[in-house]
Amino acid sequence: MRTIVTAMDIRRAVTPAELSAAESLFDGPARTEWSERFLAAPGHVMLIAYVDGVPAGMVSGIEMSHPDKGTEMCLYELSVDEGYRRRGIGRDLTLALAEEAKARGCYGMWVGVDTDNEAALATYTSAGARDEGVFSMRGWPLAP
Ligand SMILES: CC(C)(COP(=O)(O)OP(=O)(O)OC[C@H]1O[C@@H](n2cnc3c(N)ncnc32)[C@H](O)[C@@H]1OP(=O)(O)O)[C@@H](O)C(=O)NCCC(=O)NCCS
Known part of the structure; x- marks a missing residue:
C-alpha cells in the first residue's frame, strides 16, 4: 500500500510573482500593475495555501475603517482549486484570515x-461564522 504524504502551508503573498503564480485561483489573469497596487495598499492582504509547494487556494481580505466603528476585515475572495477541495483548505484559509484580522486589531x-x-x-x-442576515447589493459600473 502506498501512503501519499502532503504538506500544506499558508503564507501571505508579498510579491507580484507570488500572485501571478497563483492566478489560476483568480477569476482572471493577475495584472502586474494591479498586483503591485494590491500589495502596496494598506490593509490589503492575500494568503495563499500551498500543497507540496503548489498554490492550491487563496483568500483575500481588505480592512475597512470608520470613525464610529473602528476597523473590520472584509473577506473579499476565497477560492480553492477544484482538485484540492473538500480537504479543509477553504476553512483553514478563512481561519487564517480571521487570525490575521485579530492580529491587526x-x-x-x-x-x-x-x-x-x-x-x-x-x-x-x-x-x-454566524448568520448575520441577508442583504441586497447595488453597483455602479464606472469603467469607461
Ligand atoms: C467555497 C470553497 C472555497 C470551499 O473550499 P474547500 O477547501 O473545498 O472547503 P473545505 O474543505 O474547507 O470545507 C469546509 C466545510 O464546508 C463543507 N463543504 C465544502 N464544500 C461543500 C459543498 N460543495 N457542499 C456542502 N458542504 C461543503 C465541508 O464538508 C466542510 O464541512 P465540515 O468542516 O463540517 O466538515 C470552494 O468550494 C471554492 O473555491 N468554490 C468556488 C469559489 C467560491 O464560491 N468562493 C466563495 C465566494 S463567497
Missing part, C-alpha cells in the same frame, strides 16, 4: 455570500 470580519453557494456557506459556518 480588527473587531470583526464579514463576507457577502450568494445565498445558493452551499460550499461557501458550509465553509464559513465551519470556520465559525
Whole structure:
C-alpha cells in the first residue's frame, strides 16, 4: 500500500510573482500593475495555501475603517482549486484570515455570500461564522 504524504502551508503573498503564480485561483489573469497596487495598499492582504509547494487556494481580505466603528476585515475572495477541495483548505484559509484580522486589531470580519453557494456557506459556518442576515447589493459600473 502506498501512503501519499502532503504538506500544506499558508503564507501571505508579498510579491507580484507570488500572485501571478497563483492566478489560476483568480477569476482572471493577475495584472502586474494591479498586483503591485494590491500589495502596496494598506490593509490589503492575500494568503495563499500551498500543497507540496503548489498554490492550491487563496483568500483575500481588505480592512475597512470608520470613525464610529473602528476597523473590520472584509473577506473579499476565497477560492480553492477544484482538485484540492473538500480537504479543509477553504476553512483553514478563512481561519487564517480571521487570525490575521485579530492580529491587526480588527473587531470583526464579514463576507457577502450568494445565498445558493452551499460550499461557501458550509465553509464559513465551519470556520465559525454566524448568520448575520441577508442583504441586497447595488453597483455602479464606472469603467469607461
Ligand atoms: C467555497 C470553497 C472555497 C470551499 O473550499 P474547500 O477547501 O473545498 O472547503 P473545505 O474543505 O474547507 O470545507 C469546509 C466545510 O464546508 C463543507 N463543504 C465544502 N464544500 C461543500 C459543498 N460543495 N457542499 C456542502 N458542504 C461543503 C465541508 O464538508 C466542510 O464541512 P465540515 O468542516 O463540517 O466538515 C470552494 O468550494 C471554492 O473555491 N468554490 C468556488 C469559489 C467560491 O464560491 N468562493 C466563495 C465566494 S463567497
